[in-house]
Amino acid sequence: MDKSHSLIYIPVNAPSVYNPMHTNSIDFAPLKQAVHRLLGLRVLEVTHLGRGYFNTVHELKVDKGPPLVARINYNFKTDPKSKEWAISRLTREMHVIELVRRVSPSVPIPRILAQDLDPENSISAPFTIMERMYGEDQWKAWPTWSQPEKVKFISSLAEATVGIFQVSLPSIGTVDRLDEDGRPIVIPFFYHPSGTRTPAPCSNIDDYVTLRLDLATKLPSTQPLPDFSVPDLLLRLRSLAKRLIPHDNPTLLQPILVHNDLDVRNIMVKDGTVSAVIDWEMHAVLPAYLAASYPPFIRYDGIYDPKYDIVNRKMPTRESWATIDEGPALRAAFREAAGKLSSDFIRALDRGDKLRQLLEFVSFLGDGVRNFVACYEWERETTAALDFP
Numbered sequence: 001m002d003k004s005h006s007l008i009y010i011p012v013n014a015p016s017v018y019n020p021m022h023t024n025s026i027d028f029a030p031l032k033q034a035v036h037r038l039l040g041l042r043v044l045e046v047t048h049l050g051r052g053y054f055n056t057v058h059e060l061k062v063d064k065g066p067p068l069v070a071r072i073n074y075n076f077k078t079d080p081k082s083k084e085w086a087i088s089r090l091t092r093e094m095h096v097i098e099l100v101r102r103v104s105p106s107v108p109i110p111r112i113l114a115q116d117l118d119p120e121n122s123i124s125a126p127f128t129i130m131e132r133m134y135g136e137d138q139w140k141a142w143p144t145w146s147q148p149e150k151v152k153f154i155s156s157l158a159e160a161t162v163g164i165f166q167v168s169l170p171s172i173g174t175v176d177r178l179d180e181d182g183r184p185i186v187i188p189f190f191y192h193p194s195g196t197r198t199p200a201p202c203s204n205i206d207d208y209v210t211l212r213l214d215l216a217t218k219l220p221s222t223q224p225l226p227d228f229s230v231p232d233l234l235l236r237l238r239s240l241a242k243r244l245i246p247h248d249n250p251t252l253l254q255p256i257l258v259h260n261d262l263d264v265r266n267i268m269v270k271d272g273t274v275s276a277v278i279d280w281e282m283h284a285v286l287p288a289y290l291a292a293s294y295p296p297f298i299r300y301d302g303i304y305d306p307k308y309d310i311v312n313r314k315m316p317t318r319e320s321w322a323t324i325d326e327g328p329a330l331r332a333a334f335r336e337a338a339g340k341l342s343s344d345f346i347r348a349l350d351r352g353d354k355l356r357q358l359l360e361f362v363s364f365l366g367d368g369v370r371n372f373v374a375c376y377e378w379e380r381e382t383t384a385a386l387d388f389p
Contacts, residue, residue: 016074016125020051028058030123031070035060038114039129046070050137052265052279059132066132068113073126078119086126087117093281094128096175099184100167100257100280107163108133108276135268135275139320142264147326149272151333156273157295158337164277165292165345167257169285172202175257186255186285205253205287209241209359216362233376237358240383244355246289252348256291260284264297264320289352290359292345297321298330302357303364308374310364354382 017026032043045061054075060068076086094112101109111131119126138153145153169175169186176187188202202208217234246252259266260282268276296304296311297320303310306324322330339346361375 016076018056018072018074018125020048020056020074031058031072031127034116034122034127035062035068035070035114035129038116041065041068060129069110069130069132071128071130072123073119076119076126083119086119089281090115090117090126090128092175092177093279093283095177095184096257096280096283098178099175100164102182104163104166107160108274109280110276110278133268133276133278135270137265138267138269139264141269142320145272147329150322150326150330152272153269153274154295154298154330154333155337157267158334159341160274160277161262161295161334162338162341162345164259165256165288165342165348169255169257171285172204172208172255172287173285175283175285205245205290206242208287209245209355210238212359212362213238213241216365228376230372233372233379236379236383237362237375240379241355241358243386244358246351249347249351251344252289252351253287255285256288258284258286258291262295287352288344289348290356292348292352293356294331294334294349298327298334300324300327301353302378303360303374308378310361310367310371310374354386357382 028043028046031046035041035043042063043060044063045059047059047061049057049059049069051057051074055071055073058070058072060070062068073086073090076082094115097109097112100107101111110133112128113131114129115127116122117126117128121127142150142153169184171186171188173186173188176185178184202211213234216237217231259277259280261279262277266277266279267274268278300306302308335346335349338349357378361371361378364371365375
């Protein structure tokens with residue numbers, strides 16, 4: 001992964017006064033006034049809790065009720081296109097959180113209380129006020145746990161994952177909003193790993209897989225490589241993908257909500273179990289057998305297999321990933337806990353395994369020639385193992 005995925009990378013040139021890299025003190029008076037205007041609460045104290053690539057997070061102690069959280073976007077642009085993208089992305093997050101809280105209340109998610117997403121608002125930054133969720137970042141807690149404690153956590157994460165899996169939707173895409181009756185409106189919209197936005201009228205799984213592979217054909221590295229032709233590889237991937245789609249089981253094709261970034265950075269823990277799942281901005285709606293998956297930090301297959309050297313395990317969060325020796329037991333614990341709650345999840349987990357891996361490889365093809373070679377090796381090994389011609 002590049003530095004934009006690192007927990008310690010901060011865009012130092014982001015101009016916002018809320019950029020954590022700035023040494024000047026922040027005047028929180030405008031934020032306090034905004035909270036009073038939106039919620040009728042007086043902010044008594046502001047305490048910095050943490051930051052990510054886009055947002056910085058502050059605890060707000062208020063005069064009535066428990067503390068709240070202000071998530072302030074500091075890494076943004078104000079040109080019309082960027083402004084529209086940021087506002088729509090955060091608005092969709094608000095609606096999908098409301099949907100999950102209603103349909104699957106067992107999933108711990110902070111309730112959004114107020115938003116002002118205009119970067120030219122009174123505090124000069126998009127912000128969200130939400131319920132304060134307590135716990136520690138998973139990537140910090142993981143290295144301190146014993147193996148039994150990790151199994152306990154993974155089992156609780158399986159329960160949360162199955163809870164999200166219970167949110168079925170009418171079509172593939174992204175939750176745009178809830179209508180007046182609270183029904184989700186799904187639009188054909190996807191976030192491509194390159195950061196581009198791709199309108200995708202995917203009425204079924206075949207359309208979706210075709211779209212993902214079409215995006216790969218537009219990548220710049222189409223020159224012949226030493227041992228194979230890239231266009232030929234893409235044709236073989238298309239052929240393999242068609243064989244992997246489970247048209248024999250309609251339940252595996254039901255569109256299901258996916259968090260899409262359920263990694264160590266977006267999970268909070270308390271008393272060894274999941275206390276919050278945060279940052280739903282990148283969610284998607286995918287067929288069930290693509291929606292079900294093991295957490296990435298306990299995987300050693302596909303792009304996570306060290307022999308392909310695609311996922312950088314030397315990133316700052318490496319100590320919060322399972323070792324190759326821990327992986328089997330943790331995946332077994334995840335599977336056992338999930339299976340107690342949903343046999344459909346387990347069927348989707350098993351049947352979608354290879355196609356999920358294929359699409360993950362496709363997502364990384366734009367990152368260099370090495371990834372084309374890795375994908376080529378994976379395709380040959382997988383096709384041979386499945387006894388496909």
